[in-house]
Amino acid sequence: MWFLCATMKVEIITIGDEILIGQIVDTNSAWMAKKLNDIGATVERIVTISDGMEEIISAFADAEKRSNIVLVTGGLGPTKDDVTKKALAEYFNCDFTFYPEIEAHIARLFARFGKKMSKINSLQAELPSACQPLQNNEGTAPGMWFERNGTVFVSMPGVPYEMKGLMREHVLPRIKEKFNLPTIVHKTILTMGMGESWLSERIEDWEDSLPTEVKLAYLPSPGRVRLRLSAFGKDEVRLSSILQNEVDRLIALIPELVFGFDNDTIESVVGDLLREQGKTVSTAESCTGGLIAHKLTSISGSSDYFLGAVVSYANEVKMESLGVDEQNLIDFGAVSEQVVIQMAEGVRAKMKTDYAIATSGIAGPTGGTDEKPVGTIWIAVCGPKETKAKKFLFGQNRERNIEISANTALNLLRKTLITSNLK
Amino acid sequence: MWFLCATMKVEIITIGDEILIGQIVDTNSAWMAKKLNDIGATVERIVTISDGMEEIISAFADAEKRSNIVLVTGGLGPTKDDVTKKALAEYFNCDFTFYPEIEAHIARLFARFGKKMSKINSLQAELPSACQPLQNNEGTAPGMWFERNGTVFVSMPGVPYEMKGLMREHVLPRIKEKFNLPTIVHKTILTMGMGESWLSERIEDWEDSLPTEVKLAYLPSPGRVRLRLSAFGKDEVRLSSILQNEVDRLIALIPELVFGFDNDTIESVVGDLLREQGKTVSTAESCTGGLIAHKLTSISGSSDYFLGAVVSYANEVKMESLGVDEQNLIDFGAVSEQVVIQMAEGVRAKMKTDYAIATSGIAGPTGGTDEKPVGTIWIAVCGPKETKAKKFLFGQNRERNIEISANTALNLLRKTLITSNLK
Numbered sequence: 011m012w013f014l015c016a017t018m019k020v021e022i023i024t025i026g027d028e029i030l031i032g033q034i035v036d037t038n039s040a041w042m043a044k045k046l047n048d049i050g051a052t053v054e055r056i057v058t059i060s061d062g063m064e065e066i067i068s069a070f071a072d073a074e075k076r077s078n079i080v081l082v083t084g085g086l087g088p089t090k091d092d093v094t095k096k097a098l099a100e101y102f103n104c105d106f107t108f109y110p111e112i113e114a115h116i117a118r119l120f121a122r123f124g125k126k127m128s129k130i131n132s133l134q135a136e137l138p139s140a141c142q143p144l145q146n147n148e149g150t151a152p153g154m155w156f157e158r159n160g161t162v163f164v165s166m167p168g169v170p171y172e173m174k175g176l177m178r179e180h181v182l183p184r185i186k187e188k189f190n191l192p193t194i195v196h197k198t199i200l201t202m203g204m205g206e207s208w209l210s211e212r213i214e215d216w217e218d219s220l221p222t223e224v225k226l227a228y229l230p231s232p233g234r235v236r237l238r239l240s241a242f243g244k245d246e247v248r249l250s251s252i253l254q255n256e257v258d259r260l261i262a263l264i265p266e267l268v269f270g271f272d273n274d275t276i277e278s279v280v281g282d283l284l285r286e287q288g289k290t291v292s293t294a295e296s297c298t299g300g301l302i303a304h305k306l307t308s309i310s311g312s313s314d315y316f317l318g319a320v321v322s323y324a325n326e327v328k329m330e331s332l333g334v335d336e337q338n339l340i341d342f343g344a345v346s347e348q349v350v351i352q353m354a355e356g357v358r359a360k361m362k363t364d365y366a367i368a369t370s371g372i373a374g375p376t377g378g379t380d381e382k383p384v385g386t387i388w389i390a391v392c393g394p395k396e397t398k399a400k401k402f403l404f405g406q407n408r409e410r411n412i413e414i415s416a417n418t419a420l421n422l423l424r425k426t427l428i429t430s431n432l433k
Numbered sequence: 434m435w436f437l438c439a440t441m442k443v444e445i446i447t448i449g450d451e452i453l454i455g456q457i458v459d460t461n462s463a464w465m466a467k468k469l470n471d472i473g474a475t476v477e478r479i480v481t482i483s484d485g486m487e488e489i490i491s492a493f494a495d496a497e498k499r500s501n502i503v504l505v506t507g508g509l510g511p512t513k514d515d516v517t518k519k520a521l522a523e524y525f526n527c528d529f530t531f532y533p534e535i536e537a538h539i540a541r542l543f544a545r546f547g548k549k550m551s552k553i554n555s556l557q558a559e560l561p562s563a564c565q566p567l568q569n570n571e572g573t574a575p576g577m578w579f580e581r582n583g584t585v586f587v588s589m590p591g592v593p594y595e596m597k598g599l600m601r602e603h604v605l606p607r608i609k610e611k612f613n614l615p616t617i618v619h620k621t622i623l624t625m626g627m628g629e630s631w632l633s634e635r636i637e638d639w640e641d642s643l644p645t646e647v648k649l650a651y652l653p654s655p656g657r658v659r660l661r662l663s664a665f666g667k668d669e670v671r672l673s674s675i676l677q678n679e680v681d682r683l684i685a686l687i688p689e690l691v692f693g694f695d696n697d698t699i700e701s702v703v704g705d706l707l708r709e710q711g712k713t714v715s716t717a718e719s720c721t722g723g724l725i726a727h728k729l730t731s732i733s734g735s736s737d738y739f740l741g742a743v744v745s746y747a748n749e750v751k752m753e754s755l756g757v758d759e760q761n762l763i764d765f766g767a768v769s770e771q772v773v774i775q776m777a778e779g780v781r782a783k784m785k786t787d788y789a790i791a792t793s794g795i796a797g798p799t800g801g802t803d804e805k806p807v808g809t810i811w812i813a814v815c816g817p818k819e820t821k822a823k824k825f826l827f828g829q830n831r832e833r834n835i836e837i838s839a840n841t842a843l844n845l846l847r848k849t850l851i852t853s854n855l856k
Contacts, residue, residue, distance in 0.1 A: 030476045032467025033652055037458050039481070044455025053453045054488070056481035058462070065477075072495075198456075207551050207573075229451050230592070238456065293744075299730025300723030303744040307722025310798055310831055312746075318754065319744035321716075321726040327741035327784055331754070361750055375733055403546055407571070407594060408733055 018051045018189050021077040023069050024058040025084035025094055026168055038083050038173055045182060050191035051079070061085055066097040074161050079185065084168030086134075086151035095154075098165055099138040102156055107139040109152075116150045141165075144180040148172040153180060162188070195249045197257050198229075198238045200274055201267040202421050206230045209237075213263055216256075223249065224256055233414035234276075269421055276420040277305040283427040284315035289364040291423065293319040294332055294357035296344065297371035297387060301416040317361045322353065332356030345370050345382055347390075347399045354392035354399075365426070366392045367419045371402075373411045385411055389419045391426050398426070441474045441612050444500040446492050447481040448507035448517055449591055461506050461596055468605060473614035473665075474502065484508055489520035497584050502608065507591030509557075509574040518577075521588055522561040525579055530562040532575075539573045564588075567603040571595045576603060585611070618672040620680050621652075621661045623697055624690040625844050629653045632660075636686055639679075646672065647679055656837035692844055699843040700728040706850040707738035712787040714846065716742040717755050717780035719767065720794035720810060724839040740784045745776065755779030768793050768805050770813075770822045777815035777822075788849070789815045790842045794825075796834045808834055812842045814849050821849070 022042055028034045036058060043053040054076065059065045066085070073080040085094030099106060113127075113135035120127045134150050137143055144153030144164075149172040156163040164181050166173045185191075201209065206228055210217070217226055223243050229236040239256055241249040261268050270279045284291055293302045303319035306312050320331045325344060328334040333356040338348040350370045358366035371387030378384035384406055390399040402418060404411045445465055451457045459481060466476040477500065482488045489508075496503040508517030522529060536550075536558035543550045557573050560566055567576030567587075572595040579586040587604050589596045608614075624632065629651055633640070640649055646666050652659040662679055664672040684691055693702045707714055716725045726742035729735050743754045748767060751757040756779040761771040773793045781789035794810030801807035807829055813822040825841060827834045 029463065030466055030479065031470045031650075032463045032465070032476075033650055035458060035460050035463040036479075040452065040455045040458040042455070043453055047454045053455075054483060056453065056459075056479075058479035060477065196454075207554050208548075211551055211553070227450055229456060238451075240454075295723075295726075298727075299735075300718075300726030300742055300744065303718075303723030304721075304727050304835075307744070307746065308832065308835065310796075312722075317747040318750035319723055319742070320754070321723065321730070321742035321744070323730060323736050324740040324784075331741065331743070331783065360754065361747070373733075405545070409731065410594065412727075412731065 018079065018191055019077045020046055020051050020053045020079045020081060021073040022053060022056045023066075023073060023080060023082045024056065024168070025061060025066060025082065026058070027060050029058050030060055038168065038170055041170070041174065042081060042083075042177060045177060046185075047194065047196075049182060049186055050194045051185060051189070061093055063093050063097050063100070066094060067101050070097070070101050070163070074158075074163075077161065078189070079162045080164070081181070082163065082165045083173055086165065086167045094165060095138065098141070098154065098156070098163070102138055102140040102158065102163075104138050104140040106136045108136050109143055110135070112137075112143060112145075112152055115145065119150055144176055146172055146176055147179070148175040155180070155184070192242055193244055193246045193249055195241045195246065195253050196238060196272075197253055198236050198272050199257060199260060199268055200270040200272075201235050201237065201264060202233060202269050202276065202417065203267050204235070204264075206235050209235055209264070209267070213260065216259055216263055220256060221252060223252060232410050233417045266425075269424060275305075276417050276424065277309055280420050280424050280427070281306065281309050281312055281315060283424060283431075284365075285311075287427060287431060289427070290315050290317050291365045291367065292317050292357045292361035292363040293419075294353040294366065294368040295319060295321045296323060296328070296353070296369055297373045298369045298412055298416045298419065299323065301412055302367060302369070302419055305416055305420065317363050320357050320360070328353060332360070343382070345372055345386060345388055347388060347401070350388040350390040351392075351397050351399050354390035354397055358392050364394055365423060367423050368392070369415055369419055371411070371415060373408045373415075374406055375408055387411065387415045387418075389415065389422055391419070391422045393426055393430060395430070398422075441502065441614060442500045443469055443474050443476045443502045443504065444496040445476060445479045446489075446496060446503060446505045447479070447591070448484060448489060448505065449481070450483050452481050453483055461591065461593055464593070464597065465504060465506075465600065468600060469608075471617070471619055472605060472609055473617040474608065474612070484516055486516055486520050486523070489517060490524050493520070493524045493586070497581075497586075501584060501612070503584065503586045504604070505586065505588045506596055509588065509590045517588060518561065521564070521577065521579070521586075525561055525563040525581065525586075527561050527563040529559045531559050532566055533558070535560070535566060535568075535575055538568065542573060567599055569595055569599055570602065571598040578603070578607065615665060616667055616669045616672060618664045618669060618676050619661060619695075620676055621659050621695050622680060622683060622691055623693040623695075624658050624660065624687060625656060625692050625699070625840065626690050627658070627687075629658050632658055632687070632690070636660075636683065639682055639686055643679060644675060646675060655833045656840045692847060698728075699840050699847065701732055703843050703847050703850070704729065704732050704735055704738060706847060706854075707788075708734075710850065710854060712850070713738050713740050713785075714788045714790065715740050715780045715784035715786040716842075717776035717789065717791040718742060718744045719746060719751070719776070719792055720796045721792045721835055721839045721842065722746065724835055725790060725792070725842055728839055728843065740786050743780050743783070751776060755783070766805070768795055768809055768811055770811060770824070773811040773813040774815075774820050774822050777813035777820055781815050787817055788846060790846050791815070792838055792842055794834070794838060796831045796838075797829055798831055810834065810838045810841075812838065812845055814842070814845045816849055816853060818853070821845075 039056045141154035151167040153176040154165040227238045241253045300321045306316045322328040334352040354366045354368035368390040374384035385404040564577035574590040576599040577588040650661045664676045723744045745751040757775040777789045777791035791813040797807035808827040
């Protein structure tokens with residue numbers, strides 16, 4: 011190890027106009043940040059700049075002042091608009107060196123596709139002399155590793171799978187070898203059913219009593235709040251035990267809100283429960299328009315427990331395909347306890363499943379009344395023993411109402427599955 | 434207008450640890466960059482920093498030196514880890530002002546959900562005195578507009594739909610009013626059915642002959658390629674006419690690939706055609722698992738033409754709910770021309786619609802065979818006169834296969850609707 015630092019600061023610099031004009035979303039930085047975080051390195055800044063010499067060199071200088079490691083992606087293609095390599099040579103005040111073994115690698119890549127290497131591709135074997143080349147097994151542009159005054163600069167192509175290959179094969183292992191990294195342990199608790207502000211009030215005392223090594227972050231999204239706990243230090247066993255203790259205390263405070271951990275989704279949790287219990291499910295969807303079925307079937311292997319769905323947008327479909335009584339539609343309307351219960355029981359009987367979910371509501375923006383404003387959603391869950399229905403009042407935004415309704419319906423099924431298993 | 438500039442430089446600052454640790458991808462910046470680009474403003478830099486006072490203030494100072502407009506997102510939630518507001522007050526060297534009308538707005542938002550405002554939410558009505566508040570109709574955290582020495586700072590919440598609402602209602606109109614922006618005219622042509630590289634070869638001669646004022650950008654996404662044409666200059670009428678001429682030339686080259694323009698989606702185009710023709714549709718979905726129904730119903734008013742769907746994941750549901758012959762399932766399998774045709778005709782008869790779409794395929798990653806590899810998808814479209822089925826071979830990725838299948842199925846219905854209208 012050539013030097014130690016308490017917190018290892020990383021800056022990511024992304025070069026490319028296509029991000030600045032909104033043509034593509036920068037998914038590389040999030041991927042790199044996650045991998046770095048996993049090995050205990052902290053990304054302090056992500057900067058996206060355009061393909062200009064001056065811009066690039068000034069971003070390098072700023073980053074060197076702040077960081078131990080600067081990871082640069084983009085701007086290494088063979089076309090004219092890519093100037094990163096020139097900027098690196100100028101920044102490190104060096105000439106170019108030609109690497110015959112890199113040229114041979116590029117020629118092999120072309121041969122693999124039955125093509126001949128062009129002149130501009132051959133130029134990709136010319137690199138700033140100050141760098142150590144990193145072989146790119148996925149493409150023609152090599153990675154480059156520079157060191158100066160204790161700061162490491164790494165330049166990689168912006169093509170996601172090329173960058174990922176270089177990170178995995180060269181950059182992450184070298185960083186682990188060169189730097190004495192702290193240990194970070196994370197655990198994310200997934201909650202549903204309470205907004206961020208109420209949740210924060212409810213767990214305020216616990217949050218205030220967290221040990222100094224543990225940090226809490228709120229990550230809200232429609233209908234859900236993820237709570238991420240991170241513990242920083244040296245001793246992984248000790249940190250994991252501290253973290254688990256806090257996770258246990260948190261769950262005890264909000265047991266009815268927690269539906270999963272880390273990379274779980276409500277549909278994966280429900281799917282796992284159904285599979286474990288050997289049960290099947292179907293859905294009858296009005297306002298959610300098929301989104302619950304889509305979520306359930308987005309999981310590979312869901313055909314083991316999901317048999318089918320009826321999307322009953324029209325009242326005729328509710329009657330003919332699900333057996334909803336016309337009189338109930340007349341007396342109570344489609345958005346009612348009576349109808350949503352008949353929908354759930356109807357699809358369960360029709361598809362011969364153990365459980366069924368039904369939704370009927372006013373997603374908006376039109377269709378609301380004084381009695382049933384936009385955002386009014388009835389959800390029913392029907393099981394072997396009973397059918398339960400519940401009314402919700404969400405917001406004004408159609409897309410959000412559909413999303414939250416689908417997630418809430420899946421969560422109600424999850425609760426039913428857990429309760430029925432305890433009995 | 435209070436000042437003019439040849440190129441209006443914008444910097445976006447995103448505050449939040451969740452991006453720096455790779456927990457979420459920053460999609461806000463791309464959206465904002467695109468909207469700014471559309472009105473002729475240039476995003477020169479996107480910076481992501483953590484939730485720390487010092488970090489935030491130093492990023493503000495750097496940005497002010499470089500930019501005419503600094504757009505800041507994130508860090509405005511009611512919880513303790515959000516320090517943006519304090520940083521803004523310190524940076525603009527001002528106190529806080531309490532806005533009773535904002536508190537009333539927050540209280541109204543809570544009342545809408547039948548809930549009482551909490552103490553910390555009430556604090557969201559306290560803003561740095563130097564700012565002009567921007568009403569956030571989608572959430573509790575107001576936007577803030579600051580001006581100093583010719584630079585505008587705008588702070589918005591990081592929740593995407595709140596940020597988008599504030600941008601649309603306040604920020605973009607104010608920027609257009611305050612700054613003398615160059616004229617940019619855009620037109621985006623939406624295509625489906627040919628990959629980016631083939632498409633670029635097919636339109637190469639046209640692209641090479643584009644006038645200097647016109648720029649072309651390729652925006653690929655699963656199953657689609659959007660071609661954005663932008664004309665830059667001063668005279669809007671002239672630019673529009675140049676652009677329209679190029680759009681017409683392009684369409685003449687690839688008439689069968691173009692399905693819409695600008696903000697159209699395949700589901701909105703299909704919905705408009707159905708409405709115009711006074712026709713209805715239903716879907717029978719196996720591999721798409723309800724996604725076609727979800728897409729169709731994501732559009733407000735879709736109940737005018739979409740009556741319902743059967744998601745028939747299990748073979749029993751295909752037989753009982755759609756009338757598929759058991760013998761066909763045995764002889765040809767669920768992923769076959771015979772079955773997908775019966776699914777489409779079955780749901781059309783059952784739901785009494787004019788048209789019906791059906792899908793049956795192997796989304797993967799498991800379930801493929803030599804004869805029917807992962808990515809094999811049958812799609813049928815059934816109308817008053819005939820039923821047509823077509824086989825596709827997409828890729829290995831489940832999510833992508835489901836998405837492309839749904840879009841392709843909707844596009845086949847679009848072609849059927851156009852042809853039937855011509856007859």
